Amino acid sequence: MADGRVVTPGFHARVYAIVRLVPEGRVVTYGDVAAALGSASVARHVGWALAALDPAVHGEVPWHRVINASGAISARGEVDRPSEQQRRLEAEGVVFSPGGKVNLKRFRQPFGVEEVVAALDALDEARR
């Protein structure tokens, strides 16, 4: 029945589902999320999906735990965005290097296949 849920387009919803799997104090790269979705080349859409993220619509998504492959924070040119992102990550225990980068070897969180499948499956069930 109508549960107030917005019929989000496939890709965005998947991205959010994956990002929600990232535990506290861990980070993932756009490429990781893209790979979890099946294609390593959709990394751009991951970022774009997060750009279109609306907490009022999709609920709380730890978007701040998603960074680029360099371990740095990306931003559309905004200033508040990366600033608060780093602040949140540090609050979770993520350490930034002097250059403002995260040590991926230490904080990168690999996705479990079962985890991803379960999340997407649950999403598919919810969409139904």
Place this chain on the structure above:
DNA sequence: GGTTTGACCATAA
């Protein structure tokens, strides 16, 4: 429904 765009990534020079 074609064109533009984009919080990226990998590779090459």
Place this chain on the structure above:
DNA sequence: CTTATGGCCAAAC
């Protein structure tokens, strides 16, 4: 190290 280019594909216009 930086800059340039190709790629990949969905949403917005």
